[in-house]
Amino acid sequence: MRSGTIARALVLASLAPPLAGPGAERVVRDSSTAGPATVSVFVGTRRATPLAPALAGYNVALMGVALTYTDRDLAAAARRLSPGWLRYPAGTRGEAFDWRTGRSHQAWVDAVTGTVGPADRPFFRDMLQSALVALEAKGGERVDDAAAFARAAGARGLVVCVNVYSDTPASAGDFAGYARAHDIRVLAWELGNEPYFNRRRFATGAAYAAAMRPFAEAIRRADPTATVAVSMSDAGFQDHAWDDALGAFRPRYWDAVVYHHYPTVSGAPARMMAALNGVLADNTSAYVEREVRPRFGAMPVMITESGPQDGPAPGMSGTLYGGIWSAEYALRVSGLPQVTRFGVHQLVGPAGVVGGEATGVSARRGALTTSAQGAAYAVAASAINSASGVYATHVEGGGTVRRDGDHGADMAMPAVYAQAYRRRDGDAVVVTNKGPRAEVLALVVDGRAVASSLRVLTVTGPSPTASNRPGRERVTATTSVASRTVRIPPYAVVEIVWGAARGIDKTR
Structure with a gap:
């Protein structure tokens, strides 16, 4: 897949309100290239599994x-x-x-x-x-x-x-x-x-x-x-x-x-x-x-x-x-x-x-x-x-992290996990990265790479053990707009929204 660029970021009014108090949500103003995809998330939107309200x-x-x-x-x-x-x-x-x-x-x-x-x-x-x-x-x-x-x-x-x-x-x-x-x-x-x-x-x-x-x-x-x-x-x-x-x-x-x-x-x-x-x-x-x-x-x-x-x-x-x-x-x-x-x-x-x-x-x-x-x-x-519903979602590629297995065995599992959802204000996929390596994510919906603008909300910090206290918020939220690929920082939770304005044309 072709690499994309991170567009000039802006505050997105339709995203969630600030997550860590006044001033904690920052606007990313970075137009650097995200680079070739290292992980792909595949979403099928033709059917959605019912989701309990307010889960x-x-x-x-x-x-x-x-x-x-x-x-x-x-x-x-x-x-x-x-x-x-x-x-x-x-x-x-x-x-x-x-x-x-x-x-x-x-x-x-x-x-x-x-x-x-x-x-x-x-x-x-x-x-x-x-x-x-x-x-x-x-x-x-x-x-x-x-x-x-x-x-x-x-x-x-x-x-x-x-x-x-x-x-x-x-x-x-x-x-x-x-x-x-x-x-x-x-x-x-x-x-x-x-x-x-x-x-x-x-x-x-x-x-x-x-x-x-x-x-x-x-x-x-x-x-x-x-x-x-x-x-x-x-x-x-x-x-x-x-x-x-x-x-x-x-x-x-x-x-x-x-x-x-x-x-x-x-x-x-x-x-x-x-x-x-x-x-x-x-x-x-x-x-x-x-x-x-x-x-x-x-x-x-x-x-x-x-x-x-x-x-x-x-x-x-x-x-x-x-x-x-x-x-x-x-x-x-x-x-x-x-x-x-x-x-x-x-x-x-x-x-x-x-x-x-x-x-x-x-x-x-x-x-x-x-x-x-x-x-x-x-x-x-x-x-x-x-x-209102959960889409079939699977991840390919990306790094791995340590995990305990049966009887304490040291094993590995994918660092990146993703789940996509049907929503009125734009379908969304939430991605977690449990590992120390940044990833570049490509989103594929119903077999086609999403090339339209992607609204991105990212929460991350300097280390997995980072914590917040009043006046010293080290883990903060940023909003941005991306095209084609999205950078997933180490140790992060990222929401990616697509098709908010018109929805994706599912007939093509």
């Missing part, structure tokens, strides 16, 4: 930070992340939460802590106790405010994680009735957060499923249209016995299954990136096909928490690579029609908005900006959430 979102969990749902600056910062949905009120922190008051109760904190094994008990107690103190200081976190925040952030609605540990089925039914009566859009009701940690209460997946049935029935009595979901084990440390028992339980009174995914990673960044690359290859869409479908068939799947880290350990959270990983995870599962939600943990902190993490009762936040991980993930989230 990509965030777990919120404001209980641990000195911010509230009524903070307009936070809502504006969240909007730049392009969330399709937000999870309320939290995960673990919500296990002693009373939705009626927006607060926790000390007796509930004590009761829940007693159901956790001795090894995990200090962690759970500290998290629940700190949430109680923060909620008291902030005057509670009410669902009305969360719903208004979701609307201001551009989200389609809420995924509600129900407190099944210290609250009651009757209360859950009242919650669903309140939401329906007050036009609060609840996309799904997740029955409990990570119940496999509370083995004194839920000894097996079957025991958990039996205990959740009264909650589901109460919710459905209040709202017959409600979507109710039960929890598989964490994909990062799967409990096959739990998942088998849940899959065998009858009757299946639920509508969807939920799981979280925190891979077990440690060591130097290169070691963690190899492990996380292996997760992308073997345990994203392949996990659904291998572990969910044999147990639950085509039942909808929601991944409501994920991150490039091992639970509370930092891993690659907050880094440019962490954002590339989150973006590619979302791209991979978006191609499966049964996956209806994918979410990153969490909105405020290294994975989303930074500058508001202070946790003291009287702490005051400083300026807010988009984290490196959030900036990269937002490219994928924006494309996915504005799309």
